[in-house]
Amino acid sequence: MIRSGAQMARRLSAGFLSRGPLFSAGAPAAGVPLGPGTVRTMVQALPWPFSSQPRDFSLPNSSWGSEMMRLYEHYNSQCEVVTEAGERQRGPWRRLPSYNRSLKYATGGVYLSKLIQSKARLFTRNIRAPGAAFEYVVFVNKEEQRCVCVFQAGHLLEGPPGHVHGGAIATMIDAVTGTHAAYLSGPVMTANLNINYRSPIPLGSTVLIESCLDKNEGRKTFLSCKVTSTDGSKLHTEATGLFLSITVGKLLGV
Amino acid sequence: MIRSGAQMARRLSAGFLSRGPLFSAGAPAAGVPLGPGTVRTMVQALPWPFSSQPRDFSLPNSSWGSEMMRLYEHYNSQCEVVTEAGERQRGPWRRLPSYNRSLKYATGGVYLSKLIQSKARLFTRNIRAPGAAFEYVVFVNKEEQRCVCVFQAGHLLEGPPGHVHGGAIATMIDAVTGTHAAYLSGPVMTANLNINYRSPIPLGSTVLIESCLDKNEGRKTFLSCKVTSTDGSKLHTEATGLFLSITVGKLLGV
Numbered sequence: 001m002i003r004s005g006a007q008m009a010r011r012l013s014a015g016f017l018s019r020g021p022l023f024s025a026g027a028p029a030a031g032v033p034l035g036p037g038t039v040r041t042m043v044q045a046l047p048w049p050f051s052s053q054p055r056d057f058s059l060p061n062s063s064w065g066s067e068m069m070r071l072y073e074h075y076n077s078q079c080e081v082v083t084e085a086g087e088r089q090r091g092p093w094r095r096l097p098s099y100n101r102s103l104k105y106a107t108g109g110v111y112l113s114k115l116i117q118s119k120a121r122l123f124t125r126n127i128r129a130p131g132a133a134f135e136y137v138v139f140v141n142k143e144e145q146r147c148v149c150v151f152q153a154g155h156l157l158e159g160p161p162g163h164v165h166g167g168a169i170a171t172m173i174d175a176v177t178g179t180h181a182a183y184l185s186g187p188v189m190t191a192n193l194n195i196n197y198r199s200p201i202p203l204g205s206t207v208l209i210e211s212c213l214d215k216n217e218g219r220k221t222f223l224s225c226k227v228t229s230t231d232g233s234k235l236h237t238e239a240t241g242l243f244l245s246i247t248v249g250k251l252l253g254v
Numbered sequence: 255m256i257r258s259g260a261q262m263a264r265r266l267s268a269g270f271l272s273r274g275p276l277f278s279a280g281a282p283a284a285g286v287p288l289g290p291g292t293v294r295t296m297v298q299a300l301p302w303p304f305s306s307q308p309r310d311f312s313l314p315n316s317s318w319g320s321e322m323m324r325l326y327e328h329y330n331s332q333c334e335v336v337t338e339a340g341e342r343q344r345g346p347w348r349r350l351p352s353y354n355r356s357l358k359y360a361t362g363g364v365y366l367s368k369l370i371q372s373k374a375r376l377f378t379r380n381i382r383a384p385g386a387a388f389e390y391v392v393f394v395n396k397e398e399q400r401c402v403c404v405f406q407a408g409h410l411l412e413g414p415p416g417h418v419h420g421g422a423i424a425t426m427i428d429a430v431t432g433t434h435a436a437y438l439s440g441p442v443m444t445a446n447l448n449i450n451y452r453s454p455i456p457l458g459s460t461v462l463i464e465s466c467l468d469k470n471e472g473r474k475t476f477l478s479c480k481v482t483s484t485d486g487s488k489l490h491t492e493a494t495g496l497f498l499s500i501t502v503g504k505l506l507g508v
Binding site: 170 | 412413414416422426429432
């Protein structure tokens, strides 16, 4: 599948970020883990359907458990570092924002407008209730050519009783490796996913999904991916992904 | 992933079927394709949340387009045949019912009750709005060791602009091959899925997903799967699946 739409949106819509993303859930509920102060101050109380600004789903919400928050803060704190002289500098990691339409917030010409169907939603962000389905945030490390996703699996992702559906795991692997491939190589489409399921993932748990670049060969980007427990001790799933670079014209279907 | 929960539920809850499944959407809207008369008469007007009976999602609803209905009727009409003497006999195909919990409607002892989490829902049936996400029905042909799924992809499954997410396609491949493997071999878990994406699937379209048995080797069941346009002329996706037989104890986590 063509996988770079989300990436394009991320690049094209980066200007929105500084204006502050919204949470559809409003203010986080008391007694649940909260984001750091800098994140908290960005929360606005406007209900989602009446806002023209996109919601960035990669920011903390009230459904995020303590493990999800701990890992978010671990990587987020490395997105910007302060030097000894007190200067702010870009850190080794970068958080990628995430919206519920690939191109909804992109600027584009006639070709983009043709593609926008008002009801269509990105598969991994199609459920509004926080915590019900896919809660995840992707960080990328350019120097190490590595991507890490912190993923909390909600109760609507059930496959075997009490465990995450194999298709939901495949979906996250496609999303993370596809995001990583597009970050490295520009517009791509998934050509192959080869997934080995080693150990089921309990529903409600938080896991780490790591993507590493294996090699680039012409139009081909080869990646490896692992899904593990957050301490790395348990391997849930292993996969490889092959992505083909495509032209922007092909991406837009022109 | 352990993949036989749905199958177990299908077998264990077969008794429910004769009492007539429900549609959460109530009566089909005017002007949209309707099921055959026999199906239509089974529709009951009780709203879903107040019913203790499970909804069988594999039966037609008002969101099914003409292509989905045509193929449903094609295979459904071959589930029961009438002989020259006027006797009703089982045909070559069998429709498999589909619920939104693996074990919710199963009878079982203490182990089953431990597993039932009130909010958990099967990933492929987690959205109530008809037509919004996965609309599908699976038919199995025991003699030919073949399974066919008619799948209509809703607007909430978007990946690339205007097309179905690779993860949603992987999900359907896992669901269909997993269902087929469990039908052939009893309780199984998915060990491997190897998916080649050949051509994107337009959002809203109806496609055929066919699963064929390649071989059985001890605990291993090997299957092949193809996703094609409904006339078979366009190959969208090819995949293989490897499933491992497990004990019922392992399935239930005891």
